[in-house]
Amino acid sequence: MADEPVLEATDVSQIPATVARLRDGFRSHVTLDYEYRMRQLRNLKRLLEENQVKILEALKLDLNKCKSEAFMMEFAQVMGDVVDILNNLADWMAPNHRPRDLLNKFNSVYIQSEPYGVILNMVPWNYPLQIMLCSLAGIIASGNCCVIKPSEFAVAFSNLMAELIPKYLDQECFAMVTGALEQSEALLKERFDFIMFTGSPVVGKIVMREAAATLTPILLELGGKSPVIVAKDANMEVAGRRIMWGKCMNSGQTCIAPDYVLCLKEQRDKLVEACKKTVTEFYGEDPKESPDYGRIIQSRHFQRLVGLLEGSKGTVAYGGTSDPQTRYIQPTLVTDVTPEDKLMQEEIFGPLLPILTVDSLDDAIDFVNKGEKPLAMYVFTESRATFERVSKLTSAGGVTHNDTLLHAGATALPFGGVGNSGVGAYRGKHSFDAFSHSKGVLSTGTGLEFLNNMRYPPFTSSKFNRIKWALSKTERSSRGPWRMIMLFLSIAVVAVVVQMYGLPSWLY
Incomplete structure (x- = not known):
């Protein structure tokens, strides 16, 4: 095709400094803040709204995508993900409190989602807008920094996003690296906290091998014969x-x-x-x-x-x-x-x-x-x-x-995917989960210490029997009578303890 755009490639020597800058950005803890994440997501939404014509033109140049197809299959998909995340991020970031077993009735048990850190996102050429920004929305939502590497084959789109991303997103936490094989190889030599790659199983195996050297978590979106x-x-x-x-x-x-x-x-x-x-x-x-x-x-x-x-x-x-x-x-x-x-x-x-x-x-x-x-x-x-x-x-x-x-x-x-077609999944809430580490948290007070005597030495035979009773679990229906019995027993124990000793200070 005539008048094809020329790829503007990132200088390979600048890649280590770029990754180091994002590492410093993450260590500043700015991405942990809910308002910061919302601000970056709104900027991403604004990028789409203010540059719709340019984006659709770039997709036309690279793949001859007509406006309707590009809007339906790429633009609207990204906007839907961004809006979904904006509407739900506060709930997703909140601690996810979990059921407590008998030994943890007085403890707070929950899952806290935390970011991995600096993520490398290697994007393909076939749906460059959808895959780049749907995944980026999840990366932002989960509090990570990100180096984005678009495909060198989608030249017009790659050049456009290299121009737009720094204008709309925080340059201390988000960066574009454009280019071909040389830039990809240089990026894989850097240490990241998480790698997402979308492409063929052949290249996916190379990415997985490089990630394995540093035990870096990965998300691979590959393909296969559907x-x-x-x-x-x-x-x-x-x-x-x-x-x-x-x-x-x-x-x-x-x-x-x-x-x-x-x-x-x-x-x-x-x-x-x-x-x-x-x-x-x-x-x-x-x-x-x-x-x-x-x-x-x-x-x-x-x-x-x-x-x-x-x-x-x-x-x-x-x-x-x-x-x-x-x-x-x-x-x-x-x-x-x-x-x-x-x-x-x-x-x-x-x-x-x-x-x-x-x-x-x-x-x-x-x-x-x-x-x-x-x-x-x-x-x-x-x-x-x-x-x-x-x-x-x-x-x-x-x-x-x-x-x-x-x-x-x-x-x-x-x-x-599964097996040869990929590792992990994303989109919407699943993107937030994919780019977050689910950290298990238990929080307890220092009162009612006598209730813990059962788990401390010395261990007598009677104590062993109590431990065995307390820790034994039997198969039961989730709606069976034991659930209600244990609930009433727990309430009775709490009532007796409060009556005898009063409320612990950490509850005030």
Whole structure:
């Protein structure tokens, strides 16, 4: 494409000083303050509101994302997360008081969420705004400082955020490092308190290995081959439309895009026709001319996708054309695909959709279970029991019934992988939890010391029997009678102690 922007890379020699500056910022304890976090989150919201046009233009330059798609899939997602956090942060930061066992009836037992410290956030190119700022909102909310490393492939967006982040967020606690492999390697040599990486499993393993050297906690959002299972009773027209919507969004460059379809042999042709009809409905007879259809991010990824299609022994049932000058690849359906086909050996990450046939639902479940655990799975069926059976017997980061992609947009749900598709999850409250350490806290007073004699030496046989009784737990229903009995006994003990000794001083 003509007039492509040039990446403005950070000088590698400045990276240690940048990390040290953020380390000092965290040690100043300013990020522990609720008002500080709220102020930074409101600044992040203002960044979005005041620069919406520039952001959407950058996404258009990098990925040819139309305004509506970019707003729906990126801008609105971030704004939703930020507003959700602003509305709930006070409750999330408050101590989470927990039930007390018999020996801790007079103690305060709670969980306090505390920040990890300085976080490295390595952001991909396919949804650069959504992934960067949804995660950053959680990082801010949980009281951390952050070095953000955007992908060098999303050049226009990377340059724009390098300009905007310092204007809106505290530079002592938040910084951008732009560039390519050299900058990424330099960052991984620095000591961080937490690392988030979104990208491929290959690079994720490198990040995990580097983090393991210093036992640094990580959150990995990877990917994999997300399957679609189309059951016998599925609504084929709806399935075709929603599968192709999920596949063609961002020209297939979505980590949870439908990667392949499993359906019964007798259903295949009807499903193919529904998918073909949908592409024409969405993008016209020639998707290349549609203003709503994206492009492949760069030439290397374009050539990889063309190579996958050329190496396939399947039958192209629709599409197959491409243009290296504009990095356009037509939405493509490939049938007669076997598990050994080249299209089935790696995550496609583009608008190519293999359709495989199976003899039964059980065969489809077995096929999914033989592969790596995917980031997402989609099940099309009119039967709730069938959906729940597939969901129960398979494992995936997330699952959606009768649609695609939508579970990732639900702020109340965690977004993350399992096994090869990732470690950990985030979004909304789950972001706050992911970037916080849950510190267990017990607080007690110094009164009523005689109640503690049972745990102090010397240990007599009678004391042992009392200890054994006090610490023994029996299985019971959470609504059983012992719960009420223990509650009344506890109240009686407290009443007797107060009557005999009065209230302890620490209660005043």
